[in-house]
Amino acid sequence: MTISSRAAVHRGGSSLEITQIEVAAPGPGTALVRLGASGVCGSDRHVLDGEWEMPSPTVMGHEGAGVVEAIGEGVEDVAVGDHVVLSWFYPCRRCTACLSGRAFVCTGSRSEECLLPDGSTPLSENGTPVYPYLAVGSMSEYTVVPESAAVKIPSDVPFEVASLLGCSVSTGVGAVVNDAMVAPGRSAVVVGTGGVGLSIIMGLNLVGAHPIIAVDLSEEKLAIARRFGATHSVISGPDSQEQIRSITGGGADYAFEAIGRKDTIESLPGLLVRGGTAVLVGLPPADQTINFDGLALAEGGIRIVGSNYGSTVPGRDFPRLAALYLAGKLPVDELISDRIRLDQVNEAFEAMRRGERARSVIVF
Ligand SMILES: NC(=O)c1ccc[n+]([C@@H]2O[C@H](COP(=O)([O-])OP(=O)(O)OC[C@H]3O[C@@H](n4cnc5c(N)ncnc54)[C@H](O)[C@@H]3O)[C@@H](O)[C@H]2O)c1
Ligand SMILES: [Zn+2]
Ligand SMILES: [Zn+2]
Incomplete structure (x- = not known):
């Protein structure tokens, strides 16, 4: 039927x-x-x-x-x-x-x-x-x-919240916790703070990253990013790289892209300190190729990490995220x-x- x-x-x-x-x-x-x-x-x-x-x-x-x-x-x-x-x-x-x-x-x-x-x-x-x-x-x-x-998940999690645990929150928090495995006190920049980027900020705040720099074109989104624990916010523009390098004293330990744009993905290595990690969360159009400078990556010991669904194991991670939400931590x-x-x-x-x-x- x-x-x-x-x-x-x-x-x-x-x-x-x-x-x-x-x-x-x-x-x-x-x-x-x-x-x-x-x-x-x-x-x-x-x-x-x-x-x-x-x-x-x-x-x-x-x-x-x-x-x-x-x-x-x-x-x-x-x-x-x-x-x-x-x-x-x-x-x-x-x-x-x-x-x-x-x-x-x-x-x-x-x-x-x-x-x-x-x-x-x-x-x-x-x-x-x-x-x-x-x-x-x-x-x-x-x-x-x-x-x-x-x-x-527990029935006291409202459906609106629960729905977001199914993608943006699991993707964003998972990118930090499962993929990048960011340790307390490490610096991070998030380029693009929509639903997914803001969830990355939530994850960075949860694990005690510092400083946390949010980059977006929208002041409205950056204001939310600051409420979620971003210590600095940067309006995306020609001088954002310089601002990020100055805030972090030479480059961030981690740089996340959460837009899916070729130019912002290609900008990630330039935001990192030597030995830093770029995490690709945003998904570009299927016909676009991303170009990186291989020599600079190798010499700088830069890691590029592809992050799909924040490496979520649904049965393990959804109940965990629900518990963190109910505890007031997300x-x-x-x-x-x-x-x-x-x-x-x-x-x-x-x-x-x-x-x-x-x-x-x-x-x-
Ligand atoms: N890897 C995964 O598993 C996974 C999961 C979910 C979503 N995604 C991808 O993540 C990306 C973001 O998704 P979303 O739902 O947060 O989208 P969204 O539209 O809510 O957020 C995008 C943000 O990027 C900002 N932005 C746009 N152009 C910019 C620029 N040039 N510089 C700085 N900021 C800019 C926008 O203002 C917006 O805040 C998409 O590509 C989506 O497909 C990936
Ligand atoms: Zn999604
Ligand atoms: Zn299988």
């Missing part, structure tokens, strides 16, 4: 259509989730702006949380009524990476194809397949995800600049393109 769900569908082009789709009953190993909230992430915007190839039509949204409404055969990890955060890179639990505790480099996941493990899609429209973006499709009242993509509420309805999602993308809003969150 299928159920009808209002969803934001991408059919190519830069805006989404709000329409009714059908959601199949959960098959073996999957769960039907009623969404409570979905964030609007920069990665969704890349798809709308034609920067990455995706199957079509697609229900967008990959940063979601909700309640398990029904489970398929054999599901043991979640039960009806559980509050869950959804993972946009579901682990297969069988490949060598998964078996080594490195689910973030799983080779068996079909998330990037927007498919369930059996190669099917649970969504359709008049009998025609519709794809859930990254096998989540959280901009819909209902979705069906693999069991390993739905992680139970100010995720303050990351939410706008609570919107599903039919306001196109305005949220327009605002994002103008560099406005820390994070818009769709509340169902």
Whole structure:
């Protein structure tokens, strides 16, 4: 039996259509989730702006949380009524990476194809397949995800907050804690302080990095960065490198990019001290190549680290982040600049393109 769900569908082009789709009953190993909230992430915007190839039509949204409404055969990890955060890179639990505790480099996941493990899609429209973006499709009242993509968290975490644990917060905090492994007192600069960059700042504050320098074009975002623990803020411009080198006395130990722009990614080595680490979190358009000076990298002992999903292991990290939020150590509420309805999602993308809003969150 299928159920009808209002969803934001991408059919190519830069805006989404709000329409009714059908959601199949959960098959073996999957769960039907009623969404409570979905964030609007920069990665969704890349798809709308034609920067990455995706199957079509697609229900967008990959940063979601909700309640398990029904489970398929054999599901043991979640039960009806559980509050869950959804993972946009579901682990297969069988490949060598998964078996080594490195689910973030799983080779068996079909998330990037927007498919369930059996190669099917649970969504359709008049009998025609519709794809859930990254096998989540959280901009819909209902979705069906693999069991390993739905992680139970305490029900006292509000859905708006829980949704952000599913991408921006896990990506940003994970980049600091899991990928860069920043130690207390090490200096860090974050270039781009939208939803993901501000989450990196949260992570840096959590581990006691110092100083923490936020760089953005928007004074509004930099003000939030300072509230999240940034000790310095720099308006992005021709003299930002000089300012950062002066604040840090010669360059930062860590430089994170959280925009996805070729020029700002290429600027990272120039912000670092010898032996420093550049962490690539922002995702550039698929057809762009990033150039670095190999001689300078080698001679400077510079490390370049690619960071996907903050190397999150969903079952380990979502409950940890929820516990840190409940303990008052992650100010995720303050990351939410706008609570919107599903039919306001196109305005949220327009605002994002103008560099406005820390994070818009769709509340169902
Ligand atoms: N690696 C991952 O796993 C992962 C996960 C989630 C998102 N992302 C990527 O992270 C990037 C950021 O996502 P987001 O949701 O925070 O987007 P966002 O649009 O909310 O944030 C981008 C920020 O960059 C700022 N900015 C734009 N141009 C700038 C410039 N020239 N100099 C300084 N600041 C500038 C904007 O003002 C904005 O604050 C995107 O590329 C997204 O795809 C990566
Ligand atoms: Zn995201
Ligand atoms: Zn795997």
